[in-house]
Amino acid sequence: MKEFAPLPLQAECQPALRPTGPFGLVPRPLRVREVQRENARIRTFVLDGELPHAQPGQFVMAWLPGHEEAPFSLAYHRPVTLTVAAVGPFTRAMHRLEAGDRLWIRGPYGQPFRPEPVGRPLLVGGGYGVAPLAFLAETLLAVGQQPVAFVGGRTAEDVIGVKRLQALGVPVVVTTEDGSLGEAGLVTKPVARFLAEGRGEALYGVGPHGMLRALAELARAHRVPAQLSWEAYMGCAVGLCGMCEHEGVLLCVEGPVRRLAPGTP
Amino acid sequence: MPEEVELDLSVDLCGVRLPNPFVLASGILGTSETLLEKAARLGAGAVTAKSAGAQPRRGHANPIVVDWGAGLINAVGLPNPGARREAELLAAAKAHLAPLGVPPKMLAMRGTPDEFAEVARTVLRAEPDILELNISCPNVHDEYGEPFAASCAGAVSVVEAVRPVCTVPLFVKLAPNVPNIGRIAADVVAAGADGITAINTMPGMVIDVESGQPVLTNRSGGLSGPALKPIALYCVYEIARAVPGVPIIGTGGITTGRDAVEMLMAGATAVGVGSAVYYRGLEAFQHLQEELTAFMRAHGYTRVRQLRGLAHRPVQKPQEVPEQ
Known part of the structure; x- marks a missing residue:
């Protein structure tokens, strides 16, 4: 978080921490440009608008008047792209959106992934957690790193986002719990193998909390840094309501991405 | 170099010492x-728990907060796990806070004065240092009707119900949207309140013109943030005039150390x-403390208490200064 110097005497206060601008304040409507079907319950919405300064790992609040507002991590920022799993009444309403409909967005919010100064980072996504990995991979490729992605799902149907990563030239290791696609088992298995073989120097993870805890263990064991994105239900998204608290951390402002330094107990 | 004093x-709230005047x-x-x-x-001098009711409450659905430009508007809807669980949480918090010398305080709210008393009894088991009655939430009108803070009689009825069961200093949080906040403050103090918290948020609305719907x-x-500050300052000024000497927790739009000095x-x-x-x-608390400290040093104040109520002094007219 940005640091503020003490108030200079006889001077106005430092500028506010909060950015102003078209997306920094009230929700703004963006037209849906395209709806991509990922699988039976997951769709990706490409919106007619950009958040040029957004970074991978950050999230926006999406609102449908008359329904609800909920957080979604950015699958991409130019144009704004959200991958949404239909898990409740609000996300089911979102799935009824078609090209030309509007979705209201405020943000971006939260701490992003920040490139670790390593050559070979491992990017791990479980289920729809894979959504921001291509955006992250693009950022890491831009600074000359060679990321490898690991995408896990329960079945072949649950594995999404592989093509976007491959289109960037990123090698992708796919796992399914039932063995219907790629390696059989949990996504953490090939990650552990890569680390043991010295083929990974940092971990980035997005997915279920169980997967993140397993990645944290691996990072500790192999003494590599880990940046893990902890999914949570956000209320205000701006650090006031306390609804997203996870182990004493306000995930909306201190997360969702939390860094685990190498050697952290 | 002048010596750093x-x-x-x-500050002291009814015998409860706060290491600094900033209350979450x-x-x-x-x-x-x-x-x-x-x-x-991070520097709070005291912390306040979320309002508790007798039964758990979910609160309103999102959107619950929006930054509309000159301030925020929120309708979180008093989500809370119920007084019993809140008391447990607060007791745990108190154990964490004790070494820091920071007193926790507790809020109570619920439909009727008797229910306020019941919630007060429950949360007081956690031994908060102060009990604050939230009789002024503007966002639960549909379920609870007009806030008690809207009238002297309403406010007094809650204080009279809670006073006999309250074993710690009792503060009452008042609403700004009343014709005479000073009179309400005087009545709740006469009914046994030890202090006043002012103000709660100001009722308002923000409309999304694209959908034609209110955003919340x-x-x-309830409006908060910078837009609320002049209203809060006026209300606190009026309360201080109505009940001189009664401790007031001045709340509303305080964002900088200079705002705090005004309050x-x-x-x-x-x-x-x-x-x-x-x-x-x-880090807001740290910034506020540093800015307040800088103001005090620049103006020769050594104790925060010296600032209290300075705006109530009669105007010093220049012509009254005797000529040399």
Whole structure:
């Protein structure tokens, strides 16, 4: 978080921490440009608008008047792209959106992934957690790193986002719990193998909390840094309501991405 | 170099000592023991738990908060796990806060005066240092009707019900949208309140013109942040005039140390901090303390208490200064 110097005497206060601008304040409507079907319950919405300064790992609040507002991590920022799993009444309403409909967005919010100064980072996504990995991979490729992605799902149907990563030239290791696609088992298995073989120097993870805890263990064991994105239900998204608290951390402002330094107990 | 004088930032609320005047306002960061402890470690002089009712409450659906430009508007809808669980959380928080010398305070709210008393009895088991009655939430009107803070009789009825069961200093949080806040303050003090917290948020609405719908799910909400500050200063000034000497926690739009100085000068004993956590991050308390300290040094004040109520002094007319 940005640091503020003490108030200079006889001077106005430092500028506010909060950015102003078209997306920094009230929700703004963006037209849906395209709806991509990922699988039976997951769709990706490409919106007619950009958040040029957004970074991978950050999230926006999406609102449908008359329904609800909920957080979604950015699958991409130019144009704004959200991958949404239909898990409740609000996300089911979102799935009824078609090209030309509007979705209201405020943000971006939260701490992003920040490139670790390593050559070979491992990017791990479980289920729809894979959504921001291509955006992250693009950022890491831009600074000359060679990321490898690991995408896990329960079945072949649950594995999404592989093509976007491959289109960037990123090698992708796919796992399914039932063995219907790629390696059989949990996504953490090939990650552990890569680390043991010295083929990974940092971990980035997005997915279920169980997967993140397993990645944290691996990072500790192999003494590599880990940046893990902890999914949570956000209320205000701006650090006031306390609804997203996870182990004493306000995930909306201190997360969702939390860094685990190498050697952290 | 002039010698750096040790400044005394401590204030006293009915015998409860706060290491500095900044109080985490209710509803900010909820009641999680870890978050309350975090606020204290970051410099809060006291922390307030989220309002508790007798039964658990979910609160309103999102959107619950929006930054509309000159301030925030919120209708979170008093989500809370119920008084019993809140008391447990608060007891845990108190254990964390004790080594920091930061007193926790507790809010109580519920439909009828008797229910207020019941909630008060439950949360007092956690031994908070202060009990604050939230009789002024503007966002639960549909379920609870007009807030008690809207009238002298309503406010007094709650204080009279809770006073006999309250074993700690009793503060009452008042609403700004009344014709005469000073009279309500005087009546609740006469009914046994030890102090006043002022003000709660101001009812308002923000409409999304694209959809033609209010942005908040609750449709209306409470205004906070910079837009609220002049209203809060006026209310606190009026209360300080109506009940001189009664401690006031002045709350509403305090974002900088200079804002806090204004609030103290209006007559507040301590200063509530809420939306500033949005504008300046979790470090808001630290910034406020540094800025207040800088102001005091620049103007030769050594104790925060010296600032209290300065705005009430009669005007010093230049012509009254005797000519040389």
